[in-house]
Amino acid sequence: MSDELTSELRELAAEGEMLPALSGAEIRGRALRRRRRRRTTLAVAGGFAAAGLALALVLNLGGGTDQRPAPAASPTGTPSLPAVPDATVDLSRRVISVAGRELPLSSGSEWTPTGTGRMTVTAKESVKVMPGSVAGIKGDYHLKVPWVIEFSASDGTANYIAGLTYDEKAPGDYDRTTGWIGLRQADAKWLYGQLSPGSVIDVEGTAPTDTPTARSTSTPPTALPGAGAGAGAGSGTSGG
Structure with a gap:
């Protein structure tokens, strides 16, 4: 040309x-x-x-040997919970590990065991009025429980951590709750400031069998600090 x-x-x-x-x-x-x-x-x-x-x-239609790989598919589904929890409850050792500290705890007895698994904090209340049955008290009683942290499992099962005001000797020594996790008041207050809604808690292990001495010591009293008859015992105030 x-x-x-x-x-x-x-x-x-x-x-x-x-x-x-x-x-x-x-x-x-x-x-x-x-x-x-x-x-x-x-x-x-x-x-x-x-x-x-x-x-x-x-x-472009695929007749050549140098084909470009298809773009990677975008991830779908809801994000999973973090690999490392914010707090770990070891029922067998009766401790909860948070931010490098280990706090002694008292969990559910062998008749009312504490549920295990990965949980998420859903709410907090500085004071919460609970039925006396949470302490194993029969009758129409209520008590004020301080520094309450509520958490739930993936199936919706709820539980909570709070100050065990009526028996501060129990945490770390024996289990006396009806399934919730009790701490000494000072430890419960500190933990209340560490965890927030959305925090992840892993509950692991099995509570050891109480000795007869521990069981006799943990007999619930008939009157509790802050307790009153009927629903008018007081009301909880929201915290956090």
């Missing part, structure tokens, strides 16, 4: 330097031949372009 165009340009340059020695019919014939050559050149160039486009389409 380049040689033909060069040749035609040279002919035009030569014709411009000298007077035409051809008749009108010969000049028209030469112009006709030039038009035919241009058409042939354009047709050949179009053929190359069409062939290139067809090859590109074949490669």
